[in-house]
Amino acid sequence: MAHQGAVIENLSNRKLFVILLALLGAQIVFFLVGALCSPQPSTSMEFLTTKCIDKHAGNSKEWFHLRPPKCNPIDNLEEYRPRSADMRDIVFVAQMPHPRSGHELEYSPWFQFLLGMLDVEIEYNPNIPVVPKALLELEISLAYRTKDDGPTDWHEFVSSTVQRSLECSIDPSKMHSGYLYNCSTIDLFELGANPYPFYLLNIRLPVNRTACAIDPSGPNCGIGLISDLRVIAIHQNGGFTAIWLWMKTIVSPLAILATLWYYKRVSALNRPKYLIEKAILALGVALCVMDFPLEWVTLWFRTPLMLLISDLRQGLFYTVLFSFWLVFAGEHLIDDSARNNIKNYWKNLSFILTASACLLIYDLAERGMQLSDPFFSIWSSDRGAWWAYASLYIAFACTVAYFAFLFFKVIRVWQTIKTKRSAHLHQLNEIRRLKIEAIIYRFKFLMIFTLVCAFSTIISYVMKQWGEGQLHSDEPEESFLTQSTSSFFTGTFGMWNIYVILLLSMYAPSHKHYASAQILMDENEDLMDDIGTESAPMTTFLKANTD
Incomplete structure (x- = not known):
């Protein structure tokens, strides 16, 4: 054969x-x-958070949002005098996605995932130094809204308290008031699916002043003078x-x-x-x-x-x-x-x-x-x-x-x-x-x-x-x-x-x-x-x- x-x-x-x-x-x-x-x-979108005053200092379940506005804004964080000892009355708000040409954009399930990064802007101040590898503690709440919901109907997706290591440096020639530290971008969140068209972030940075006096390296004790928070959202293109x-x-x-x-x-x-x-x-x-x-x-x-x-x-x-x-x-x-x-x-x-x-x-x-x-x-x-x-x-x-x-x-x-x-x-x-x-x-x-x-x-x-x-x-x-x-x-x-x-x-x-x-x-x-x-x-x- x-x-x-x-x-x-x-x-x-x-x-x-x-x-x-x-x-x-x-x-x-x-x-x-x-x-x-x-x-x-993939593509990215950057959000400069808006700083809002929470008169209940985090004791209520209300959501702070920007469109329509529900926010008593803080123009200058350095000049603001907190109403609460732990600074929970300061809320950093990011509403995603951005509007464009007067129209509100939407996220889509076609985007597959949503990755959030956080860029912390810290202003140099000789009286408020930044500790090397400072411990940053964030109280974060993420909400969502569907197309059938009203513009103020936000539903809690997840809330969590997270800690991140903040690594910052500054050029000696820029060690003057008004200059910003160069801080590493830190991971914030990652969603393995993108089922909702609108998301809302409310972020607080609580400070326990008594604990900080005992341990200056404790959470949010050595993070310096925060000027702004920027959220960078990355998603897969539809x-x-x-x-x-x-x-x-x-x-x-x-x-x-x-x-x-x-x-x-x-x-x-x-x-x-x-x-x-x-x-x-x-x-x-x-x-x-x-x-x-x-x-x-x-x-x-x-x-x-x-x-x-x-x-x-x-x-x-x-x-x-x-x-x-x-x-x-x-x-x-x-x-x-x-x-x-x-x-x-x-x-x-x-x-x-x-x-x-x-x-x-x-x-x-x-x-x-x-x-x-x-x-x-x-x-x-x-x-x-x-x-x-x-x-x-x-x-x-x-x-x-x-x-x-x-x-x-x-x-x-x-x-x-x-x-x-x-x-x-x-x-x-x-x-x-x-x-x-x-x-x-x-x-x-x-x-x-x-x-x-x-x-x-x-x-x-x-x-x-x-x-x-x-x-x-x-x-x-x-x-x-x-x-x-x-x-x-x-x-x-x-x-x-x-x-x-x-x-x-x-x-x-x-x-x-x-x-x-x-x-x-x-x-x-x-x-x-x-x-x-x-x-x-x-x-x-x-x-x-x-x-």
Whole structure:
């Protein structure tokens, strides 16, 4: 019986060229959709809070708002004399979003998330110094209003008392009254969904003067003379969300169909699945999970879990994709005694599992806690920040070690191809030699595509983490996620789908009559023999010599 093998080995050059040309066209379309049709991923809006007088000093449940005005404003905070000993009669108010051209703008569920940062403006005063790493305590209440509510009908979303470390510095040449400290921007809140059109923030900075006299480093004791508070709100652009969701909606059925087709082909074989077949199948399932457009639910229902679910789905895909690359390279490299056994990869996979575990712990600690308290931040305490840094640094170190090892593996596979080619191909007749040459070239193309995909994945991962880090930095408006074009993200998303679907289609068994498929009886049988087998010729060709 003639060898049947995988689609990539038996497909004609003409058909393969047409398929690859179509995939290249699809990749270009993904980039163009992001470049020409989609806005930047996120945008920001800045709010200078209005300082209002609360005659009840926080003892009532009333909300202070600006449109329509319910606020007795304080023009100059330095000249204001508090009515209460703890200064709870001063309320900093931010009403989001801003009006524009006389029309009140609205947030939309299409915005997906809402991230709030706080910029504290402190005026230099030699009599009121700023303590290094001063402890800032905020009593924050966040309210929302729907379209059906009246302009004064605000409903409490969440109220919390939070503490943040305030790091400020000032140039010695500017240590004069009227100059402002340069203070780091601090995390305020993060909403994993954006279900309401209007939000209202009421913020108080209570001061216990008696406690401050005993401990000058206590909450709000060493924060200096506060001039203003600025809230920076960042949300995902609705246009980007629409493009992203429609892409996933169109691509998801293709990924599901390709995975089911591959599973049907492999399951029909009269033998157990090989490790590389299981790895490709797992990669297809992970892609289907990531592609499924679950975000449509957020347009009709309040789903604060969605941001965490999206991170977990993408994390699952990263883990399976990185694991597959090791198996893919290893199955074409290691000898027969170790091949086709996942246990022999535990040292290699430990890098991936460690990095994934660290990032999972960080994500659950940060966004998991924010489900019940949007004002929670793991960075707000020294211990929490230490654990966060430890998780991220360990994950980064494991990722670097993994990709260095993967690059080493790919080089060894390349050398194995060269050695085997020079040692065996000259012994074959011309027809068989041309067939093996074609298989080698196709495998090399797939390895190059793998390296390109790996490099782009690294860049995408680093850019995403870097961009999210910038969102929590002193200049969140300059984040890569708010300034970059969307073509990189749409192009990378398309590349992942094209790569996985190509693997599913090219590595599926190409035979039509599964009943005639034979079980591989002799793994050491050479590729050049005429005995029909179900082993991949490329794998057999690259295996170690037993002579």
